[in-house]
Amino acid sequence: MTDLLKLTNVSRHFGGLKVLQDVSLSVQPGTISGLIGPNGAGKTTVFNLITGLLPPTTGDITLDGTSLVGRKPHQITRSGVARTFQNIRVFKEMTLLENVIVGMHRHLHYGVPGLVFALPKYRAAEKRARDRARELLSWMKLEHKADDLADNLSYGAQRRLEIARALATEPRLLLLDEPVAGMNSTEKTELMREIVNIRGRGYTIFMIEHDMRFVMGLCERISVLNFGKIIAEGGPEQIRNDPQVIEAYLGREDDEVSVTPGVAE
Amino acid sequence: MLAQQLFNALSLGCVYALFALGFTLIFGVLGVVNLSQGAVFMVGAYAALTAIDQLHAPLWLAIAIAFAFSGLVGLLIDRLVLKPLRKRDAPHLIPMIATIGLGLAMNSLVQGLFGAENQRFPSEVLPQDSLQIAGVSVTVLELGIILVSFVLMTVLMLTLNRTQLGRALRAIAESPKAARLLGINVDGLFMLTSFVAAGLGGIAGVLIGLYSNALFPLMGQPMLHKGIAVIILGGMGDIRGAMLAGLFLGFAEVLSVAYIGSDMRDAVAFGLLFLVLLVRPKGLFGTVQERKV
Amino acid sequence: MIDFLDNFWSVYSNLVLSLGTNALLALSIYLTLSCGMLAMANAAFMGIGAYTSSILTMNYGWPFPLAIAAGMAAPTLVAFVIGRPTLRLSGVYLAMATLAFGEVVRLCILRAENLTGGALGLNGIPQLTTWWHVLLAVVAVLFLLARLRRSKIGRAFEAIKEDETAAGLMGIDVNGHKMLAFALGAAIAGLAGVLDAHLTFFIGPQEFGFDRGVEILTMTILGGINSLFGPVIGALIITLLPELLRSFKDYRAVANGLILVLIVLFLPKGLWNPAWMRKVTGLAKRAAPSA
Numbered sequence: 011m012t013d014l015l016k017l018t019n020v021s022r023h024f025g026g027l028k029v030l031q032d033v034s035l036s037v038q039p040g041t042i043s044g045l046i047g048p049n050g051a052g053k054t055t056v057f058n059l060i061t062g063l064l065p066p067t068t069g070d071i072t073l074d075g076t077s078l079v080g081r082k083p084h085q086i087t088r089s090g091v092a093r094t095f096q097n098i099r100v101f102k103e104m105t106l107l108e109n110v111i112v113g114m115h116r117h118l119h120y121g122v123p124g125l126v127f128a129l130p131k132y133r134a135a136e137k138r139a140r141d142r143a144r145e146l147l148s149w150m151k152l153e154h155k156a157d158d159l160a161d162n163l164s165y166g167a168q169r170r171l172e173i174a175r176a177l178a179t180e181p182r183l184l185l186l187d188e189p190v191a192g193m194n195s196t197e198k199t200e201l202m203r204e205i206v207n208i209r210g211r212g213y214t215i216f217m218i219e220h221d222m223r224f225v226m227g228l229c230e231r232i233s234v235l236n237f238g239k240i241i242a243e244g245g246p247e248q249i250r251n252d253p254q255v256i257e258a259y260l261g262r263e264d265d266e267v268s269v270t271p272g273v274a275e
Numbered sequence: 276m277l278a279q280q281l282f283n284a285l286s287l288g289c290v291y292a293l294f295a296l297g298f299t300l301i302f303g304v305l306g307v308v309n310l311s312q313g314a315v316f317m318v319g320a321y322a323a324l325t326a327i328d329q330l331h332a333p334l335w336l337a338i339a340i341a342f343a344f345s346g347l348v349g350l351l352i353d354r355l356v357l358k359p360l361r362k363r364d365a366p367h368l369i370p371m372i373a374t375i376g377l378g379l380a381m382n383s384l385v386q387g388l389f390g391a392e393n394q395r396f397p398s399e400v401l402p403q404d405s406l407q408i409a410g411v412s413v414t415v416l417e418l419g420i421i422l423v424s425f426v427l428m429t430v431l432m433l434t435l436n437r438t439q440l441g442r443a444l445r446a447i448a449e450s451p452k453a454a455r456l457l458g459i460n461v462d463g464l465f466m467l468t469s470f471v472a473a474g475l476g477g478i479a480g481v482l483i484g485l486y487s488n489a490l491f492p493l494m495g496q497p498m499l500h501k502g503i504a505v506i507i508l509g510g511m512g513d514i515r516g517a518m519l520a521g522l523f524l525g526f527a528e529v530l531s532v533a534y535i536g537s538d539m540r541d542a543v544a545f546g547l548l549f550l551v552l553l554v555r556p557k558g559l560f561g562t563v564q565e566r567k568v
Numbered sequence: 569m570i571d572f573l574d575n576f577w578s579v580y581s582n583l584v585l586s587l588g589t590n591a592l593l594a595l596s597i598y599l600t601l602s603c604g605m606l607a608m609a610n611a612a613f614m615g616i617g618a619y620t621s622s623i624l625t626m627n628y629g630w631p632f633p634l635a636i637a638a639g640m641a642a643p644t645l646v647a648f649v650i651g652r653p654t655l656r657l658s659g660v661y662l663a664m665a666t667l668a669f670g671e672v673v674r675l676c677i678l679r680a681e682n683l684t685g686g687a688l689g690l691n692g693i694p695q696l697t698t699w700w701h702v703l704l705a706v707v708a709v710l711f712l713l714a715r716l717r718r719s720k721i722g723r724a725f726e727a728i729k730e731d732e733t734a735a736g737l738m739g740i741d742v743n744g745h746k747m748l749a750f751a752l753g754a755a756i757a758g759l760a761g762v763l764d765a766h767l768t769f770f771i772g773p774q775e776f777g778f779d780r781g782v783e784i785l786t787m788t789i790l791g792g793i794n795s796l797f798g799p800v801i802g803a804l805i806i807t808l809l810p811e812l813l814r815s816f817k818d819y820r821a822v823a824n825g826l827i828l829v830l831i832v833l834f835l836p837k838g839l840w841n842p843a844w845m846r847k848v849t850g851l852a853k854r855a856a857p858s859a
Contacts (some may be wrong), residue, residue, distance in 0.1 A: 061737055087739040099734040101727055112727045116739040118720045125719035126712065132719070179739050308660045359833055367659050368606045369832055372789065376828025379782050383821035496778060500671050503664045511661070545672045552653050552665055 012075065014039040014214050015060070015091075015183055020069030022055055022238075029055050030238045033069070037183065037231075042205065042215045044225045046249075047235035048258055053218045054096055056235070057185050061093055062086040073183065088116050092181035094172040096188050096218075102161040106152055106171055109160050110143035113178025146174040150204060166193040170201065177208070184208070186217040190224055202228055226250065234258070278411040280533050281526075286417040286486060288525020289424035294479040294498055295505040295517040296431060297472035303448045303512040304468045306367070311352060311374040312476050313499030314381035317492060319345035319477020320484040321385060327400055334400050338423070341481045342474040349473020350466060352377060357469070358462075378495070386492035394490045401485060420482050427475065428518055435514060444468065448512065497541055504548040581699070585767050587807045588702035592760035594787040594799035595709055596753040601793050602722075603749035604729030606659065608781050609650075609666035610757040612673035613643035615776030617758025618765035619677065619684055622693045625766070632696045632766070639762035640755045647754035648747070655746045658732075670781055677773040689772030690765075697767040705763060706800075709756055713796055725749060779821055786828045792838020801839060 013036040022030040030052045037043045045053050058064045060071055062083040071078045078086050092113075101109050118139055124132035147153040150170040155163070160171060169189055176184055189205075190198045198221065205228060209215055219225045225232060226246040234242040234249060236258040242249055249255055294316060301309045319341035326332040326340045356377065360370045402415040435441035446454040447461055455461050483498070484490045505524055509516030524544055531543045577584075593614060600607045621639030624630040630638070654665045677684050684690065716722045724745050727735035736742045765771045783806065791802025806827075810820050831838065 063733065063737075083733075083736040084739050084741050087737055093737060095734070099731050101730045101734070103730060104723075104726065108723065108726075112723050112735070112740070113738050115720050115724060120719075125721070126715045128715075136719075175738065308664065356829060356833065363836075365832075365836070368663065369836065371660060371663060372606070372785065373829050373832040375782055376786070376825040376832070378825070379779065380822045380825030380829070383819060383825065387819060387822070497671075500668055503668055507661065507664065542672060542675050545668050545675075548665070548668055549650075549653070549672075552657065 012039075013037065013072075014074060015216065016070075016072045017056070017060075018070045018072075020056075020059060020066045020071060022052075022059060022064065023067045028238055030059075030066075033235070033238070033240055035233045035240060035243065037214060037216050039182070039214050040209065040212065041230050042209050042217070042228050044229035044232040045216065045218045045235060046220070046222075046225055046232060049220075051235040052238045053235055054187060057093060057187055057218065060086075060185065061091060087179055087181075090180075090182035091185065092176035092179040092183070093185035094169065094176055094187055094189060096191070098165070098168045098172060100160045100163075100168050100171050100175070102159070104160055105157050106147060106160055106163070106174075107140065107143050107156040109171055110146055110175050110178045111139045113175040114139045114142065115179075117180060143174075143178065146177050147171075149177070149207065150174045151200070166197045169193070170204075173204075173208075177213070181213065183214045183216060186215060186219075188218055188220065190219065190221055198224055278409075280529055282411065282413050282417055282421075284526040284529035285522070286420040286424075286525075287529055288522035289421050289428075290479050290482045290486065290521075291501060291505055291525050292518045292521025293424050293427060293475055293482070294502050295509065295521045296428065296514065297475040297479070298502045299506050299509070299512060299514055299517040300468055300472040300475075302506065303514065304444055305353070305357065305465055306451070307357060307370045307374070308367075309352075309357075309374045309472075310371060310499060311378035311381065312473070312502065313495030314378040314385075315345050315348055315352075315473045315495070316476040316480040316483075316498050317385065317490075317495035318348055318381060318480070319474075320480035320490050320494065321389060322477065323481040323484070324394060324396060324490055327397060334402075337400075338478060338481050341477040345477025345480070346470040346474030348381075349469045349476070352473075353465060353469035358465075378499070382492050382495065389492065391492060395488055396485060396490075401488070416485060420486060423478070423482065427478070431475075432514070440464075501541075501544045504544040507548055508551055582767065583807070583811060585697065585699060585702050586764070587804060588706050589760045589764040589767070590784075590787060590803040590807050591706055591800045592709060592756055592763075593784045594791065594803040595713060595796070596756035596760070597784050597788045598793055598796070598799040599713065599753040599756070600749050601788065602729060603725040603746055604732070605655070605746060605749065606663040607666045607750060607753065608663055608785065609647075609669050609673075610753060610784055611776045611778075611781035612670040613647065613754040613757035614761035614764070614780070615673060615677065615771075615773070616643040616646060617761030618771050618776070619690070619761075620758075621762040622690050622765045622771060623683060625694055625696065626690065626692065636759065636762050640758045643754040643758035643761075644751050647751040651747050651750050655743060655750060667778070667781070670776075670778065674773050674777050677776070684773070687773065689770060691770050693765050693769045693771065695766060695769050697763045702763055705759055709759075710796055710800075717796070721745070721748070782828065783824050786824050786831075788838075790827060790831050790838055794837060798838050805839075 015037040017033055017035050020030060020033045021028070033056065035045075045056060047053055055064065059066050060078065062078065062081055062085070066079060073089055073091060076089070078089065078091070081089075101112065104112070118135045120129070120132040120135050123129065144153055144156060147156055150173055152167060152170055152174065155167070160168065163171060169191075173184075173186065173189065186205075190201055193201065202224060205215060217225070217229070229246065232244065232246060232249045233240055234252070234255050241254045241258060242252045244252075294312070297315075298309065298312050301307055301312070322344040323337040323341040326337040327334070332340065352374070356373050357370055360373065402419065405412045405414045406418065407413075435444060443454065443459045443464060446457065446459060447464060451461055479498075480495070483494070501524065505520045506517050508523070509518070509520030524547070527547060528540050528543050532540050593610060596610050596613075597607070600610075617639035620642040621635040624635045624638055625632065650669055654662060654669070657665055678686055680686075716725075724735065724740045727738065727740060728742055728745055732742055761776075787802035787806045788799045789802070790805060791798035791800065793799070806824065809823060
């Protein structure tokens with residue numbers, strides 16, 4: 011089975027600083043994969059490179075075999091990659107429904123004459139957008155708040171809104187950057203279920219997370235990044251017991267993480 | 276007479292640099308593009324004129340008065356308008372819009388009070404002599420302008436780079452929040468910077484008034500636009516860049532007047548600006564510092 | 569009754585029509601603001617439209633509709649040209665670059681004396697604007713902008729205004745949309761310029777400079793940019809103010825400047841602010857914060 015996402019020898023230098031060195035990884039279609047590592051390892055930079063916010067200094071990034079390097083962010087999104095953000099970036103002054111509909115932007119096919127004269131094509135597209143947005147909100151258990159302003163939501167709800175919005179772009183690959191940061195354990199369990207459902211609908215998920223229980227519970231394949239380099243790759247059991255991974259985490263002062271072999275949480 | 280033109284250019288460039296410095300200081304430290312700086316510049320010139328006409332002050336005193344008066348205006352602007360906006364954490368464009376309004380109000384107020392016609396400094400006050408330096412005839416006025424500017428710029432640079440105060444200012448320029456956490460009196464330094472930056476603008480106003488022998492209420496406008504060009508050329512927030520770019524613009528303008536024609540002199544600044552924006556938006560001379568909010 | 573209306577019109581027709589053109593100008597800045605850009609070039613675009621159309625009607629006898637089209641096309645073209653390098657600048661840089669551009673236009677107008685009459689301006693422009701031109705223009709522009717707001721384009725503008733990066737990552741072509749807002753704003757400003765020039769039969773470079781730009785900005789900010797009515801109301805107030813306060817006519821600019829400052833300080837969302845009004849009338853849109 012061909013890789014959906016593939017990074018080949020990707021490096022990112024900034025001035026004299028080597029943020030990422032020779033990173034290679036791949037994500038298979040229809041799976042949930044994870045990227046973990048201590049703070050400052052370069053994880054969000056990987057996402058920024060994939061989505062075109064930054065160019066790689068060397069190396070290639072391909073989606074289904076086609077290179078993404080050099081393309082603008084909105085083009086990459088249109089190719090089928092969507093993401094959420096580590097520091098939440100919902101559109102605060104818009105309602106939840108509007109937030110999600112924005113994600114559908116490139117799927118609404120009508121032109122200026124259509125929108126000016128409210129032609130059937132425009133009306134149908136707008137209706138489809140509203141219906142689909144409600145559907146996505148319901149996946150995230152947010153449909154009852156559809157007309158509330160995004161600014162009024164709790165932290166956890168805003169993160170779920172971001173996922174709904176990202177799904178609205180009809181991606182093949184969904185990048186989640188710390189999706190459960192700041193959530194309580196009930197919310198986390200809920201989200202785990204929702205993400206499994208999303209995968210069940212055919213989406214591929216690649217996430218960055220610090221919560222080990224969450225990552226180990228969901229991801230089939232995990233890559234570990236430390237100081238800009240991949241130090242391990244494999245299934246949850248393998249990673250949990252990898253001595254290099256353990257050292258990377260225990261050697262740093264990380265408050266949220268505990269990777270102790272053999273201890274079930 | 277190339278050498279002649281060079282001196283001309285140098286004095287003009289110094290005034291541009293001085294004006295741009297005030298502008299850049301406010302942007303770097305307060306994080307605001309203060310578009311009332313043009314009006315403050317003009318107010319300084321008129322303050323000096325009033326001091327000379329009404330109080331019969333000698334030139335050096337008039338310049339000091341211009342500094343103080345403009346500085347005061349700048350301080351008031353900070354306290355009354357910029358501070359409440361800071362408290363509210365308004366997006367960057369908002370304070371800028373407010374300063375646009377202030378500038379306009381000040382220009383029109385002065386026009387109402389003094390009239391729109393050109394005024395001049397009385398000729399007794401203007402140094403008339405010229406000196407011969409290396410075979411070139413340089414007026415004492417030009418020399419004075421260059422000297423005053425250089426002294427001020429040197430003092431500024433030394434303060435910024437060698438003193439505790441300068442360190443504090445640079446810390447604020449990087450991140451006001453962090454500076455506050457370090458115990459720096461950020462609010463007090465905002466006041467000081469507003470005062471000094473406006474004061475520098477006021478002095479620049481007097482110097483241009485002397486150089487071109489004309490004061491009029493809208494004299495700050497072309498200066499403001501050129502100031503904008505200078506700080507973009509020099510890289511916004513970059514003190515050294517602002518000085519270099521100011522000097523550069525002075526030279527470019529004078530040389531273009533000498534060799535191309537005088538009616539497009541104001542357009543030189545903008546022509547350069549557009550070229551730079553097209554090619555190197557970060558400016559020719561400086562490095563842009565990203566300000567962490 | 570008819571007599572009264574006739575008298576009113578003969579005295580105030582210019583004022584009412586100026587209201588219309590000012591409303592158009594305010595809407596043109598509103599458009600760029602709604603996309604998160606502060607572009608201070610619209611007075612210059614107005615000037616380009618005014619001069620282009622006036623030269624065509626005065627010197628070449630073009631029919632009015634064609635002159636209007638040309639007066640809208642010219643600033644739009646210029647907007648496309650200067651837009652490419654300047655629109656990638658953000659916030660403050662963009663505002664300053666467009667301010668500077670406005671100055672360039674003014675200088676060019678002064679310089680091209682043979683064509684534009686230089687500092688003396690153009691005199692004797694045929695008075696072709698009638699009330700229904702202005703009414704049609706305002707209604708058409710309001711209609712167009714209202715439709716845009718309800719479409720993917722309007723949503724894209726709002727998303728860009730809130731968070732450009734996030735908007736781009738949602739598949740929105742940020743640069744393309746910014747250019748659209750900028751160019752369309754230029755076209756509307758140009759339209760206002762054409763109508764205004766053929767109303768007052770005289771135009772001069774000083775009308776399209778910095779003061780004008782600030783006045784337009786004041787109108788829009790005063791009225792508020794949360795709805796389309798805001799700029800129109802702002803235009804109404806700023807246009808009528810000098811008439812209501814006759815003694816202040818000389819200090820018009822001072823008033824404009826002060827109003828801008830006061831609004832920014834005390835009424836940041838402008839006068840016509842649906843959220844504030846709903847709160848006042850007891851209909852709150854914002855639900856209580858939820859868990």
